[in-house]
Amino acid sequence: xxxxxxxxxxxxxxxxxxxxxxxxxxxxxxxxxxxxxxxxxxxxxxxxxxxxxxxxxxxxxxxxxxxxxxxxxxxxxxxxxxxxxxxxxxxxxxxxxxxxxxxxxxxxxxxxxxxxxxxxxxxxxxxxxxxxxxxxxxxxxxxxxxxxxxxxxx
Amino acid sequence: xxxxxxxxxxxxxxxxxxxxxxxxxxxxxxxxxxxxxxxxxxxxxxxxxxxxxxxxxxxxxxxxxxxxxxxxxxxxxxxxxxxxxxxxxxxxxxxxxxxxxxxxxxxxxxxxxxxxxxxxxxxxxxxxxxxxxxxxxxxxxxxxxxxxxxxxxx
DNA sequence: GCTGAAAGTGAGAGGAG
DNA sequence: CTCCTCTCACTTTCAGC
Numbered sequence: 001x002x003x004x005x006x007x008x009x010x011x012x013x014x015x016x017x018x019x020x021x022x023x024x025x026x027x028x029x030x031x032x033x034x035x036x037x038x039x040x041x042x043x044x045x046x047x048x049x050x051x052x053x054x055x056x057x058x059x060x061x062x063x064x065x066x067x068x069x070x071x072x073x074x075x076x077x078x079x080x081x082x083x084x085x086x087x088x089x090x091x092x093x094x095x096x097x098x099x100x101x102x103x104x105x106x107x108x109x110x111x112x113x114x115x116x117x118x119x120x121x122x123x124x125x126x127x128x129x130x131x132x133x134x135x136x137x138x139x140x141x142x143x144x145x146x147x148x149x150x151x152x153x154x
Numbered sequence: 155x156x157x158x159x160x161x162x163x164x165x166x167x168x169x170x171x172x173x174x175x176x177x178x179x180x181x182x183x184x185x186x187x188x189x190x191x192x193x194x195x196x197x198x199x200x201x202x203x204x205x206x207x208x209x210x211x212x213x214x215x216x217x218x219x220x221x222x223x224x225x226x227x228x229x230x231x232x233x234x235x236x237x238x239x240x241x242x243x244x245x246x247x248x249x250x251x252x253x254x255x256x257x258x259x260x261x262x263x264x265x266x267x268x269x270x271x272x273x274x275x276x277x278x279x280x281x282x283x284x285x286x287x288x289x290x291x292x293x294x295x296x297x298x299x300x301x302x303x304x305x306x307x308x
Numbered sequence: 309g310c311t312g313a314a315a316g317t318g319a320g321a322g323g324a325g
Numbered sequence: 326c327t328c329c330t331c332t333c334a335c336t337t338t339c340a341g342c
């Protein structure tokens with residue numbers, strides 16, 4: 001699938017505000033509302049638009065503390081990897097995770113209530129797991145996401 | 155501001171699908187559409203709902219490679235921190251960044267076209283910067299975000 | 309603070325260019 | 326592929342509960 005300038009405009013607008021009405025979307029992209037509707041339907045079907053998510057203030061949902069936990073697995077077998085992967089996906093404290101190349105295999109972004117919660121969680125969800133060889137926890141002072149599209153998406 | 159069960163329901167629904175029509179939102183939360191509208195307006199005004207963002211397939215916008223770059227600053231002065239912070243916010247390759255406690259000061263999630271782009275970018279945006287003392291780059295095999303709310307948000 | 313009706317507006321489908 | 330029109334459904338406001 002090949003995207004043109006109008007597709008990038010629609011993506012850029014939806015990336016900044018996913019609840020923008022179709023009418024406004026069309027106007028700002030310089031096309032008719034029905035055309036915008038059709039384009040967005042196609043972008044979704046092609047898997048370019050994967051979803052729309054609300055961003056929620058962490059403190060409002062009881063997240064007073066965020067941390068990054070580096071995890072090194074005991075071995076690099078496929079079975080162990082899959083098992084740990086599935087485990088990560090089931091933890092509500094996990095906000096996001098990265099599977100990376102390097103000495104540590106995973107980097108896990110977690111959100112917890114307080115430091116006691118963090119200690120208990122790190123112990124139960126990582127240290128006590130058979131797949132895990134070693135973890136390292138870093139507190140997050142600030143986390144920010146970027147809603148811009150790359151420069152070449154003109 | 156104190157949230158009740160219905161607020162959490164609305165947040166949970168919008169977190170999973172930010173484009174869900176208000177009517178459906180109300181129905182699934184068990185309230186009238188006008189009530190849902192009012193509640194969401196208040197959640198936005200209170201800063202609980204901070205925004206709505208589309209999730210876009212990286213490859214579709216020319217991101218063939220993602221990496222995590224650990225950055226250590228030369229000193230920990232406020233001026234240097236602010237300067238580097240502002241710099242990060244202006245880079246389109248930066249998808250997100252963490253300001254963390256520990257030996258490294260920042261962890262930057264970047265998306266680039268290919269390995270040549272990554273090398274050039276790491277050099278120009280980090281290594282050559284006066285604020286930066288040292289960087290370390292790790293390739294990302296997989297990145298996943300969690301759209302669930304914490305367990306206590308019933 | 310929630311409900312339900314009423315007015316205004318946008319979404320979405322079908323057909324023409 | 327894009328636009329226009331038309332219908333239908335949704336959003337949004339407001340008075341009443």
